[in-house]
Amino acid sequence: MSTPYPFTAIVGQDDLRLALLLNAVSPAVGGVLVRGEKGTAKSTAVRALSALMPGVEVVAGCRFSCDPAAPDPQCPDGPHEPGSEVARPARMVELPVGASEDRLVGALDIERALAEGVKAFEPGLLADAHRGILYVDEVNLLHDHLVDLLLDAAAMGASYVEREGVSVRHAARFLLVGTMNPEEGELRPQLLDRFGLTVEVAASREPDQRVEVVRRRLAYDDDPEAFAARWADEENVVRARIVAARKLLPSVRLGDGALRQIAATCAAFEVDGMRADIVMARTATALAAWAGRTDVLAEDVRQAALLALPHRRRRNPFDAPGLDEDKLDETLQEFGGSDEDDPDPDGPGSGGGQPPQDSGPDAQPPARAEDAPGPEAHDSGQSPAGDAPAAGRTGEASDEAEGRGGPGREQTAVRAAEPFRTKTLTVPGLGEGAAGRRSRARTEHGRTTGARQPRGALTKLHLAATVQAAAPHQRARGRSGPGLVVRRDDLRQATREGREGNLVLFVVDASGSMAARQRMSAVKGAVLSLLLDAYQRRDKVGLITFRRTEADVALPPTSSVDAAAARLESLPTGGRTPLAAGLLKAHDVLRVERLRDAARRPLLVVVTDGRATGGPQPVELARRAARLHAAEGTASVVVDCESGPVRLGLAAQLAGDLGGTAVALDELRADAIAGLVKDVRGAGRGAGRRAA
Structure with a gap:
């Protein structure tokens, strides 16, 4: 495996680095969606983060990475005996855009289930990513039903596979990171809302910073190992800081004053539902732990809003994500009164009410969304229509x-x-195009309209047609007891009709x-x-x-x-x-x-x-x-x-x-x-x- 680019060697992109680190501290934040133009280190940053993730203890031989201290009682490979743990690095699993549903959630061996009555389950990428990172590049190009499955698993912390009466459930808790280029299409607003944080990235327009980016990249390409060695100390500092923040996180106190600011901010920006409030609370808590504090400050709430709200402000599919920072500051100031449970803003560890200051080689300055356009910026900006000539003329002249x-x-x-x-x-007619919601088409998902012999791997079994195909041959196959003798050529694939784009x-x-x-x-x-x-x-x-x-x-x-x-x-x-x-x-x-x-x-x-x-x-x-x-x-x-x-x-x-x-x-x-x-x-x- 090639040496990943060091996380601490990435130039700029403070919002991106901070959002990833906060999720490393607290995966409950809900993941990160990184939006930006091509060539802005989106994938580089995500892959670099995997090297900073603390290692995990797993049950030896468990395909689902159970924690020896608290094994999953419903693990398909369980029950687990104590004393069989091994240590390994946290995994980073990549989900390809063209992946199938079976590759994501796992697959049951239907033939063995019918013929032998056993639950032969092959784990998917969700199982591989448990207690690690699941990375989806170009998540906006992923089929909607896969995005739904992915986000459901991320929200519930478990994956369920049910097919033809056979059910398998396993734990699936992971740090979800998606990257996308908005020029290639948007995610639906309801899917955007399922990502905890969203970051907009763009290439720097500062010549000095661009020079430094090129210089470091060329040095890495010439000798990746030597370049990584130069940044090893900085990497170790950040790795240790993640571990320390994780240990501190349960002790961080979110006071009533901070909660009021969070609720008031979400109400002021008219975000739908309560997910934004919960994400902001978890993000603000992770920010305090990352800064080494046990109290959440107003600046933590402000930073959490800048990361958690812009993509939830879209009222129209053509609106650009963004947040009016002046309005945000006014709301925080209006509801910034302290109560008896809130810490003294000038007390120890509070920073005197100033933004949390990080120290060390990987210090993260308070990120701002100054470049993110607010709702007002999305106005068409067009000048009024000019005078138009009189109507009613016809002809070429x-x-x-x-x-x-x-x-x-x-x-x-x-x-x-x-x-x-x-x-x-x-x-008109029946197509076979990409999944969508317009015209009739043969699809993997939709209502069942018939059955056929499978071409390649069986994905959707038509049980009645399979039984009907196998039934006439039972005597010739020597069946002497209950059950059904099923062979490969008896299996029938369900044909389904849905909608295409x-x-x-x-x-x-x-x-x-x-x-x-x-x-x-x-x-x-x-x-x-x-x-x-x-x-x-x-x-x-x-x-x-x-x-x-x-x-x-x-x-x-x-x-x-x-x-x-x-x-x-x-x-x-x-x-x-x-x-x-x-x-x-x-x-x-x-x-x-x-x-x-x-x-x-x-x-x-x-x-x-x-x-x-x-x-x-x-x-x-x-x-x-x-x-x-x-x-x-x-x-x-x-x-x-x-x-x-x-x-x-x-x-x-x-x-x-x-x-x-x-x-x-x-x-x-x-x-x-x-x-x-x-x-x-x-x-x-x-x-x-x-x-x-």
């Missing part, structure tokens, strides 16, 4: 006029209208005609509403815009719906309408995505008034481009943005060429959206019909 002097004239970006709730939009590709008309009729605000509001729906249904999204003479991929297909919303807000408008270019660009994007992920089915949403005015023979080229999509069976819908007393019906014609459905922009709100994409039937069927 209007594009020139709407550009105020020609197609090169830019229009001011407008803010999106208020988003609204949409109904379920589905792609799709690729929703938006193609948005940003020409001058859209801005001229003051429709862009409504258009952005409609697209934003569909983006919110895509976020909740775990879709990938992409955004293409077309204006002037070309089409641009404003956002390549990604799981980060937040990024799509941000690009939409700043969308410029103006110029002619190169509809053909937009459709051809969409065709190229979908072609590449089919090679990357053939199982994920696309849904094309074209937002336009249907006019084509850019390039030679624009109308004929647009129709030919639309027929390319229809020939490949791409489910599609055209959102008709045409307005005014004179309407040409061009969007409905485009929908007919696409083999999809057209829906008017003003029909997207409330229940009118039901006909938008639901049951899109492919090329030719229902072509050009307007959704009612």
Whole structure:
């Protein structure tokens, strides 16, 4: 095993290091979610922490790492005899993004259970991580049902495996650490809330600090062992400090004054539920123990809030995590009165009411979330919409006029209208794509619809079909008593139907005609509403815009719906309408995505008034481009943005060429959206019909 990078050699990232150390002191804090851009030492810090974790005593031969001092009475390998303990380092177990449920929680040997009546259980990663660290890199890309299992085990301290009447339970207490890049997609808010602490990390913009990062990394790559030896003393100091803080932790006193501050802070920031209060209390207690004190100070509560509340403040999926520190300070000051049980703020060990000061090579300065944007920072920041030309013009010449002097004239970006709730939009047929919540698909989880012989390892046994397959052969197999003689070829895998996530590709008309009729605000509001729906249904999204003479991929297909919303807000408008270019660009994007992920089915949403005015023979080229999509069976819908007393019906014609459905922009709100994409039937069927 290669020598890990020393934890104390990491430059900066004070919040990240402190959050990890607090969980090492008190795993009850609930783990850490580390959010940040690529290349910010997220994985390096987590792997480095494993070398600082104190060793553990385990029962010899126990696959579930039982503590000899208090063995698990329900351990599948028990009961354990006293005097068989061995010492070993705490483990760090990594959960791959593509892991199966059986790999995470363990698997029962169904064949032996049926044929021999024994509980043959193979432990999973949760058992391996017991009393150690469980690390999930790119946790936002992990399937939701695995994240649910993982967080349930972390909360309960145990893992349960139940299948076909056979039940196994074992202890699973571990320090949970997840890392993610928000650009690749967000975790759902309810999953964010299950992580105790969240830290936002970013690369330093200070040249001197960046130089030091590079210098240390190069030295480590040249000779890892020599580099680690240079930091051995600092590592030992921190390791000893973790042990001392763990011993001190039961003696730390959380007074009523600190509890009032915690409750008032959570109430002031309107966090849901009571988990935030509990996490803050445990974090503040761990902070005091880490500082070598037995009393929790106001600064501990403040620091706990900065680590435990930002990710719980998200009221909308597109809100950035953050905390208003001025409001936090005002709340702490308002409820900062002491009571008779609180320690003297100027007494010994109190630090005179100042932030706890650490000493030693790995001193941790009080971390601040100065770079974390608060709720106010997430305002769109867009300037008001500029004056729009009068509505009602039609024809190619209007594009020139709407550009105020020609197609090169830019229009001011407008803010999106208020988003609204949409109904379920589905792609027809039965897919086999990534797990999600949109269209019907064959999945590992869902309702059982049938049975088949397993291809590879058996994961979901269909008991009735297995018995039915084995029953006719019992006499030939010599069965002479009770029980059933089952062979491998009798086993049947349950086939299940659930929901998949799709690729929703938006193609948005940003020409001058859209801005001229003051429709862009409504258009952005409609697209934003569909983006919110895509976020909740775990879709990938992409955004293409077309204006002037070309089409641009404003956002390549990604799981980060937040990024799509941000690009939409700043969308410029103006110029002619190169509809053909937009459709051809969409065709190229979908072609590449089919090679990357053939199982994920696309849904094309074209937002336009249907006019084509850019390039030679624009109308004929647009129709030919639309027929390319229809020939490949791409489910599609055209959102008709045409307005005014004179309407040409061009969007409905485009929908007919696409083999999809057209829906008017003003029909997207409330229940009118039901006909938008639901049951899109492919090329030719229902072509050009307007959704009612």
